[in-house]
Amino acid sequence: xxxxxxxxxxxxxAELRAWLDQAVPLxxxxxxxxxxxxxxxxxxxxxxxxxxAGYAGLHWSVEAGGKGxxxxxxxxxxxxxxxxGAPYVGANFVGLLHAGxxxxxxxxxxxxxxxxxxxxxxxxxxxxxxxEPGAGSDLxxxxxxxxxxxxxxxxxxxxxxxxxAEVADYCEMLVRTDPDxxxxxxxxxxxxxxxxxxxxxxxxxxxMGTSEFAEVFFDDVRVPVANRxxxxxxxxRVTMVTLSFERGTAFVSEVVACxxxxxxxxxxxxxxxxxxxxxxxxxxxxxxxxxxxxxxxxLWALTKWNVSEAQRSGVPGVGxxxxxxxxxxxxxxxxxxxxxxxxRAALAVDxxxxxxxxxxxxxxxxSLSYTIAAGTSQIQRNIVGERILGLPKER
Amino acid sequence: xxxxxxxxxxDLRSGVREFCEGRFDRERMRxxxxxxxxxxxxxxxxxxxLAETGFxxxxxxxxxxxxxxxxxxxxxVYEEAGxxxxxxxxxxxxxxxxxxxxxxxxxxxxxxxxGLIDGESWPLLVEHLDALxxxxxxxxxxxxxxxxxxxxxxxxxxxxxxxxxxxxxxELPVGEAVADARVVAExxxxxxxxxxxxxxGIAGRLTELATRYAKEREQFGRVIGGFQAVKHLxxxxxxxxEIARAAVYAAAVTLDDPAVGDAEVAVxxxxxMGDDAATRNGKDATQVYGGMGFTWExxxxxxxxxxxxxATQFGAAEENEAALAATL
Ligand SMILES: Cc1cc2nc3c(=O)[nH]c(=O)nc-3n(C[C@H](O)[C@H](O)[C@H](O)COP(=O)(O)OP(=O)(O)OC[C@H]3O[C@@H](n4cnc5c(N)ncnc54)[C@H](O)[C@@H]3O)c2cc1C
Numbered sequence: 001x002x003x004x005x006x007x008x009x010x011x012x013x014a015e016l017r018a019w020l021d022q023a024v025p026l027x028x029x030x031x032x033x034x035x036x037x038x039x040x041x042x043x044x045x046x047x048x049x050x051x052x053a054g055y056a057g058l059h060w061s062v063e064a065g066g067k068g069x070x071x072x073x074x075x076x077x078x079x080x081x082x083x084x085g086a087p088y089v090g091a092n093f094v095g096l097l098h099a100g101x102x103x104x105x106x107x108x109x110x111x112x113x114x115x116x117x118x119x120x121x122x123x124x125x126x127x128x129x130x131x132e133p134g135a136g137s138d139l140x141x142x143x144x145x146x147x148x149x150x151x152x153x154x155x156x157x158x159x160x161x162x163x164x165a166e167v168a169d170y171c172e173m174l175v176r177t178d179p180d181x182x183x184x185x186x187x188x189x190x191x192x193x194x195x196x197x198x199x200x201x202x203x204x205x206x207x208m209g210t211s212e213f214a215e216v217f218f219d220d221v222r223v224p225v226a227n228r229x230x231x232x233x234x235x236x237r238v239t240m241v242t243l244s245f246e247r248g249t250a251f252v253s254e255v256v257a258c259x260x261x262x263x264x265x266x267x268x269x270x271x272x273x274x275x276x277x278x279x280x281x282x283x284x285x286x287x288x289x290x291x292x293x294x295x296x297x298x299l300w301a302l303t304k305w306n307v308s309e310a311q312r313s314g315v316p317g318v319g320x321x322x323x324x325x326x327x328x329x330x331x332x333x334x335x336x337x338x339x340x341x342x343x344r345a346a347l348a349v350d351x352x353x354x355x356x357x358x359x360x361x362x363x364x365x366x367s368l369s370y371t372i373a374a375g376t377s378q379i380q381r382n383i384v385g386e387r388i389l390g391l392p393k394e395r
Numbered sequence: 396x397x398x399x400x401x402x403x404x405x406d407l408r409s410g411v412r413e414f415c416e417g418r419f420d421r422e423r424m425r426x427x428x429x430x431x432x433x434x435x436x437x438x439x440x441x442x443x444x445l446a447e448t449g450f451x452x453x454x455x456x457x458x459x460x461x462x463x464x465x466x467x468x469x470x471x472v473y474e475e476a477g478x479x480x481x482x483x484x485x486x487x488x489x490x491x492x493x494x495x496x497x498x499x500x501x502x503x504x505x506x507x508x509x510g511l512i513d514g515e516s517w518p519l520l521v522e523h524l525d526a527l528x529x530x531x532x533x534x535x536x537x538x539x540x541x542x543x544x545x546x547x548x549x550x551x552x553x554x555x556x557x558x559x560x561x562x563x564x565x566e567l568p569v570g571e572a573v574a575d576a577r578v579v580a581e582x583x584x585x586x587x588x589x590x591x592x593x594x595x596g597i598a599g600r601l602t603e604l605a606t607r608y609a610k611e612r613e614q615f616g617r618v619i620g621g622f623q624a625v626k627h628l629x630x631x632x633x634x635x636x637e638i639a640r641a642a643v644y645a646a647a648v649t650l651d652d653p654a655v656g657d658a659e660v661a662v663x664x665x666x667x668m669g670d671d672a673a674t675r676n677g678k679d680a681t682q683v684y685g686g687m688g689f690t691w692e693x694x695x696x697x698x699x700x701x702x703x704x705x706a707t708q709f710g711a712a713e714e715n716e717a718a719l720a721a722t723l
Binding site for chain 1: 396397398399400401404467602606609610617618620621623626627629630631633634637638639640641642644645647648649652654655656660661663664667668712713715716717718719720721722723
């Protein structure tokens, strides 16, 4: 067990810090949450900066155009960029964390050449068309059909909860190619250009009143067979590859962000008063802050444990589900606490009386999705119970 | 950075596990609690065997006759001790082994059983008094050594953990000073991390027991582990154990090499997460066992009770959480 960073890793950190110090202050102001073209431009511009500085696709293989960095270097990268207040991947999330690694692992040479550079440079934004109105947790029951017609698949059906669909160039999409096969066996993984005729995007309004995700309809959409990643009807296996990348390091930056937030909440607790006492004078509240500090400190240690394991074995392990489950539930607790601290200021998603309600209440609302998106807590518990503990599957 | 067990650490862990399973198997454990109590519930022969495997001398330098390892290795050993439910003041004797002079040597060799109480807390309760050769009293200023025979108190009739007899102290002799405030700070940290490691062992063992039972017990024509309500209890137990493991190991590594993090925060985190995992897993394991879980016959309650004992040692949750908040 060694938590010391090697000289090479420290060197990497120092260089990165120096670069962030000059790059971050030059960033334009963050666009409004509802300004999707603005958000896309902001996120892709950041990706371009990373690319020009040689930091794009750090964790990608060298053959894929990445840097082939070790998981530890990737951890350092995510930690330092968050500390520096740099933007998170944002709209580049699906491309960098899902589609790119999947195409690298399961795609053809032609597909690698064609799609990977655009993701790394920040030219292309991807979205993920997995979920359907009738297939969420039970993803493998998806029904959107793709029928072979010459060199094309003809796609019909609809997807839902597709994040960034409004501004995406491509969609990593699951379709049913064999309706008669058992549900896991007849699925295929496709690359679908979002400007193909027959695609209609209908933004959905979230609980925050924003549009984070959309419903996407497909009417006789022709997708070249050449856009298939992996074999026909072998899409479920490819999907498992995709999801393991998602759970690998997706939350590293957020742990660091939560640790900073706890400091901010402590400062806030010393400021808000009820009947002459500050919230900080309340022992129960202080204990809760202390407990959450322990939780995130432990989650950070668990991150290092998982990253070291991935570094040794070369693949992200099932530890990702353990992490995702605890992290999402604990992060919700932080915002519940923030909500309580705001007191009556929690009546508004605005800064009232000098309290940061605009951000905190927005995040509080947003936090309701953590235990749903990327596999609900119930599904994560099934994964832990069945795959780690070996308990029998349902039915 | 390579935050995984080294080859040597894995060997150490499996060696200690094998030892515990061989010398303190379920039969011997149940015999101790059910039929053949020894004074103070510390089995002297076993104590010496523990000493031989390095339980107490693990962190003593090789030149001084010890094993020369760090807190990182000690937590692996104490995790196994927790798993096996080894009784006795293991952590106190381990800490005493680091004292210079005869007491240290005897503690390291397993020739003496050393108890420890925090003189700053009230009420004063000593564990295993009848088995002790020496009692150390920790205060903020230093450590005093007291003759257990001179401690005036009343042995309580019903200790919560049948393995941990308890005496309520009316009067403590002054005793002689054996260490200063600097050692106190060090002991509080190492003691908290080793106790958290015991809790980690208990949390892991409870997860195993409950999961095994869930795979065997049938109701409604199926094994209960197939029911999601039960499966999710087991999954939560595993998650708690793994997050506590990360915290305990990280704190140990930080004590060995303070440059890698804030030792104060790491230690408090380890104890908070260790206590949380062991005590909550105790509750959930009892639930998974149903009515059997409430019987004396099934071991689960023994782990539950021990976790409650450890939760009061080296800082309880309320102090540790408040101390962590103070670092914000
Ligand atoms: C903010 C956000 C962004 C998203 N982005 C995307 C995206 O970009 N692309 C994409 O494809 N999807 C996306 N999703 C979809 C997400 O993956 C699904 O919402 C999620 O998998 C749950 O599916 P569902 O919404 O259909 O809920 P359901 O599956 O209908 O679940 C409803 C409830 O039933 C429970 N439940 C269901 N099955 C079981 C079971 N077997 N055992 C116990 N409980 C069960 C669930 O836990 C949940 O509480 C996003 C979701 C959110 C909230």
